[in-house]
Amino acid sequence: xxxxxxxxxxxxxxxxxxxxxxxxxxxxxxxxxxxxxxxxxxxxxxxxxxxxxxxxxxxxxxxxxxxxxxxxxxxxxxxxxxxxxxxxxxxxxxxxxxxxxxxxxxxxxxxxxxxxxxxxxxxxxxxxxxxxxxxxxxxxxxxxxxxxxxxxxxxxxxxxxxxxxxxxxxxxxxxxxxxxxxxxxxxxxxxxxxxxxxxxxxxxxxxx
Amino acid sequence: xxxxxxxxxxxxxxxxxxxxxxxxxxxxxxxxxxxxxxxxxxxxxxxxxxxxxxxxxxxxxxxxxxxxxxxxxxxxxxxxxxxxxxxxxxxxxxxxxxxxxxxxxx
Numbered sequence: 001x002x003x004x005x006x007x008x009x010x011x012x013x014x015x016x017x018x019x020x021x022x023x024x025x026x027x028x029x030x031x032x033x034x035x036x037x038x039x040x041x042x043x044x045x046x047x048x049x050x051x052x053x054x055x056x057x058x059x060x061x062x063x064x065x066x067x068x069x070x071x072x073x074x075x076x077x078x079x080x081x082x083x084x085x086x087x088x089x090x091x092x093x094x095x096x097x098x099x100x101x102x103x104x105x106x107x108x109x110x111x112x113x114x115x116x117x118x119x120x121x122x123x124x125x126x127x128x129x130x131x132x133x134x135x136x137x138x139x140x141x142x143x144x145x146x147x148x149x150x151x152x153x154x155x156x157x158x159x160x161x162x163x164x165x166x167x168x169x170x171x172x173x174x175x176x177x178x179x180x181x182x183x184x185x186x187x188x189x190x191x192x193x194x195x196x197x198x199x200x201x202x203x204x205x206x207x208x
Numbered sequence: 209x210x211x212x213x214x215x216x217x218x219x220x221x222x223x224x225x226x227x228x229x230x231x232x233x234x235x236x237x238x239x240x241x242x243x244x245x246x247x248x249x250x251x252x253x254x255x256x257x258x259x260x261x262x263x264x265x266x267x268x269x270x271x272x273x274x275x276x277x278x279x280x281x282x283x284x285x286x287x288x289x290x291x292x293x294x295x296x297x298x299x300x301x302x303x304x305x306x307x308x309x310x311x312x313x314x
Contacts, residue, residue, distance in 0.1 A: 031281055035288035042292040046299035071237055078229055085222040085269055093215040187269040191262055197233075198258040202240045206248055 023177055030181045034188045037151075041192055044144045045199060051140035052207050058134040061201070061208035069121045070201055073114050074193065077152075080110030081190040088183045091176060101166060104179075107186070108159045111152055118149050137208075141200065148196055151189050158182050225268025232261040 053060075087103035122142075125131075132142040162182060165175050236257045243250045266272040272281055 028280055028284075031284055035284055038288055039291055039295070042295050046296045049296070049300050050303040067237065067241065074233055075230075078226070078233065081265070081269055082222055082226040085225075086219065089215060089218040089222070092218070095215075184270065187265065190269075191265055194258050194261050194265075198236065198254050202236065202244070202254050203251060205240065206244050206251055 023180075026177055027180065027184070030184055034184065037188075038192075041144075041147070041195070044140075044147060045195060048140040048144050048200060049203070051137045052204055054136040054140075055138070055208070056135040058138065059128055059130050060137065061204035064125045064128055064130045065201055065205055066121060066124065067201075069117055069124075070197060073117045073121070074197055076110050076114040076117065077190050077193050080107045080114065081187050083107040083110060084183050084186045088180065091171070091179060097166065097171060100171070101163060104159055104163055104166075108156055108163075111156045111159070111186075115149060115152055115156070118145075122146070141204075144200060145196060148189065148192055151185075151192070155182070155186050155189060158185070221268050225264050228264045228268075229261050232257045232264070 083103050084107045087100055087107060090100045090103060130138055130141075132139050159182065162175070162179055165178070169175060236254050239250050239253050239257070266285070272278060272285060274282060
């Protein structure tokens with residue numbers, strides 16, 4: 001371990017092409033992406049906070065939110081974060097490809113379950129008059145929560161692609177590195193969800 | 209055999225993170241459902257539970273450490289968090305102040 005072993009210095013000392021082969025550098029780069037995504041979410045959270053109460057006579061959080069469904073969604077996403085972690089350690093410790101794929105499929109099913117409940121929740125809100133056009137508050141709500149849902153959808157798509165890649169080319173180093181980034185992305189989405197249920201649902205419900 | 213213990217140690221880290229996250233989530237839901245109607249200050253508790261869960265998940269799921277090899281990640285996360293807080297708290301402060309001075313309900 002020399003003093004220059006930080007991820008930043010490693011890439012700079014070598015040729016530009018080598019950056020893409022250094023796993024630490026690739027993971028660090030993915031962290032940079034996630035943190036820029038975090039700022040994006042932060043702006044949308046800020047808009048939501050300023051819009052609490054701006055219901056323009058339309059339905060507010062107390063009429064619209066279903067905490068039973070919210071709890072189920074939270075548990076599904078949290079459990080999927082655990083199962084993607086188990087998939088990661090099965091990969092790191094070179095357990096069988098079958099058990100790795102099993103945990104990826106379990107994660108995918110939890111993710112799809114989460115999306116199903118979320119869409120049902122949105123359609124019930126719409127049935128009570130909670131549509132994005134109704135008020136500034138609802139526009140802000142539907143700008144933020146489905147943005148997270150869209151991220152989860154792309155995570156599910158990414159998982160399907162990873163399953164296809166493992167089945168066709170096997171567990172190569174490149175596939176492993178891609179999966180590590182998917183796992184980071186998936187854990188990150190659960191972190192965002194903590195903000196959503198605390199600020200959007202609970203904050204909106206208490207103050208709305 | 210050494211690899212096997214590494215596997216179960218990793219698994220234990222994830223399971224610890226999961227159990228703690230479930231406990232914090234249940235506590236937040238319980239606090240809001242039981243006390244949210246009367247006390248707005250319950251949000252402080254929800255916020256603290258949320259931050260606790262964030263820290264647990266960063267440590268147990270995302271393997272963020274304060275060790276030397278993880279410093280770049282930690283510096284990046286802390287800097288991004290600073291920007292995030294400036295954006296969110298700054299917006300809430302300015303727009304809240306504006307709403308108060310304009311006598312609009314918030």
